[in-house]
Amino acid sequence: MLVFSIILISLALIIYTISILNEFRRKTLLPWHAIMFCIGFSFDLASTIIMYKLGGSNITVSLHGTLGYIALLLMLINAIGSVIILNKKHENLLIQFYKFSFFAWIIWVISYILGMVTHM
DSSP states (O other): OHHHHHHHHHHHHHHHHHHHHHHHHHTSOOHHHHHHHHHHHHHHHHHHHHHHHHTTSOOOOSHHHHHHHHHHHHHHHHHHHHHHHHHHTOHHHHTTHHHHHHHHHHHHHHHHHHHHHHHO
């Protein structure tokens, strides 16, 4: 199970990185970005649930744990927000959303790195 969780979280990293850096480079939100955010979040959530169960279903208070749950929440907001913005055709938000996406991704990557460093 641990290997499956590591694969899922690493796939989430790849998906998030490709889509968010592309969104940042283009300075606008495209439909495929929203799809990738949702897929990345699904992998992230599945991996988090597996790790939670492997850890004895206990939430520990640590920098990695706290930042990880904040990052997961930010990525959920990113996925839902991107779908809403694209469906409602909010032009002013389409060209500003990349800033939030990049911020959420930075927090997520920091949590990912902390997890690798503290749990290896």
